[in-house]
Amino acid sequence: MRENRAEVTCGAGDYHTPGADQVLENVLENVLHFITSRRDRNAVSLVCKSWYRAEAHTRSELFVGNCYAVSPRRATERFRGINSVVLKGKPRFADFGLMPLNWGAHSAPWLTSFGAAYPWLEKIHLKRMSIKDEDLAHIARSFPSFKELTLVCCYGFGARGLAILASKCRQLRVLDLIEDEVNDDDVDWISCFPENVTCLESLSFDCVERPIDFCALERLVARSPNLKKLRLNQFVTIAQLYRLMVRAPQLTHLGTGAFSPSDNLAQDGEEPDYRAAFAACKSLVCLSGFREIVSEYLPAIYPVCCNLTSLNFSYANINSEELKSVVCRCRNLQTLWVLDTVRDEGLKAVAATCKDLIELRVFPIDAREDCEGLVSEVGLTAIAEGCRKLQSILYFCQRMTNAAVITMSKNCPDLVVFRLCIMGRHRPDHVTNEPMDEGFGAIVMNCKKLTRLAVSGLLTDKAFGYIGKFGKLVRTLSVAFSGDSDIALKYVLEGCFSLQKLEIMDSPFGDSALLAGVHHYYNMRFLWMSTCRVTLQGCRATAQALPGMVVEVFTSGSSAVRDDDEYVNILYMYRSLDGPRNDVPNCVRIL
């Protein structure tokens, strides 16, 4: 318990006036309850020891951006009153198959610590971590007030674990499975929710690649009056969707499943009035799904378009006309994800109507180089000219021009995230044949709020000179197949003092560049370099210069790193308060 705590007793006992220090700490704690941003709280904790203690007592949400940066014990010893946890594990490049499967990021040690330290825990949010069925069972056992589980890009669990969670956590409000790899086991977890009225507010299982028991789902929805967000997987047909919608017209977020009829048409019977079902959902603001869309059904969503703020068509193979028919009604759209099948024409339609667009993502239907490009600089320019409030863009294309990127930099001054992926490696501006240096240079120069940047195409050291000089707020930088020499990386490491996450693949940067960042690495969450030109010696030298960094080297397969390899395949390094982790697989070497 706390030192200097004065006891207040009633009756015949003494009354000890609390010391002035204690009063201040109490007052401070009351004030701190209102401070929720973790960055503000981190700043508060640095003022002095008294403020550090007060902040530690009052923090209720624990955010750990790298699960290996700190041990569970250290975290639970400092913060005693946590009721909500966010934990992130593997770095992003793990999503693209670049990491050995058994690398780590196990949630079990954390969950065990939380079970002991925070039995009142209500919310857990994990990203890119391994979580097994036993871990889900542990959650169900250990936290009687458990309310929210969000798993993003996680793996290792299946329906068995979900069933245990559903049946034991009677107060569960949120179960969101987002882009997870769910084991293919044959357990009907949907039927495991409590038989009487549930507290469910959000249920997302679009990543579950198995059909669920639809009747059980229908009954579940019927007895979940607080359900606002429902995201179905691709095994739910449009006819089944209809039946769910009529039971839950209060939905605000809907993942529509397949959005096509089942193969056995006789099963569906007479086509219900889908349009009416959508019209009845007056609160709907977010639509997604459309996993196997049959575009004849698209008009059914027209009634809700004017209220939509978020629309995810990124699994919907629709053309420009079909997209146009929808977005021309979506004046209030803020977030739009599409496939490049909508082409430049579709993007022009978006630009014409969606003046409040804040986030746009354009994914490729065919993720290979040298394919026919369906979107190009034409679409990007149209968006730049029409959507002036744009803050975040992810754009996959086969070819691009500097002019289009420069136009975007000038028209969209609020850009915070700019991620352009020209899928052909080393592609120059296809009109001028110049490198893409000037385009990306303009982005960092003109977009003064930019914090996240992903570059591609043919880029020389000059581009990195621009990034180092102007990218003062950039926190996340993704680089692939770019740059000519070490000087490029040096520009970035010396200039971008806000840099937190740097991920580089297949670029010619070596030891000299790696060592140039030694002054900054402690400020970063991680550095990733794969298939570059760093050697084992260079990595060792870095490890020696920075005892607080954990320097891991490994290959993307499971073969061991060999001393006589010319270059290190993958370097992943991050700061840690508790030294190297103890769960390293054989194929990973910590220097």
Next chain:
Amino acid sequence: MSSTDQNVLKLEDTELRLGLPGTDGCKRGALSSVKGNNKRAPEEAESDADGHGDCQSGAPAAKEQVVGWPPIRSYRRNSFQAKKTEPEAPGIYVKVSMDGVPYLRKIDLKIYKGYSDLFKALENMFKFTFGEYSEREGFKGSEYFPTYEDKDGDWMLVGDVPWEMFALSSKRLRIMKASDAKGLGSAI
């Protein structure tokens, strides 16, 4: 770039590539992705000595796929495989033998989404079950465990590397019996 052209050429002559059988790589750019176990095996490789040359000139040969590029999650990538209208790339057919069974089978690795898919299929085909896979101990709980011969001729335990890498690098499969295992270490 010119001062290091010599080094680049040397690197590229011995680079290891992941490619579908039958495709020939036409190398562009300064560095290719060297994946897998860093063993340098001689492969056919043409290097573009002019590094930053015009990558658009002429009819481009089909580029081999590079692991991790473009940066799309495999979940998303695989969602559209079925919808492609162009002719499918040839399947990856490998022979499967099982200790104690007189005949071999052949399977197309391309049709499986991942390891659990593959194991289920093998279990059905040969009527047995594998044990539980763990990194430390291999397959526990069963007499049988899967191995494969990789591009270098080594016999490896199935399951250690990412699925896509396994599918592209395996030449044949062999379901071994635990009592026969020698030198595969952790598998028993």
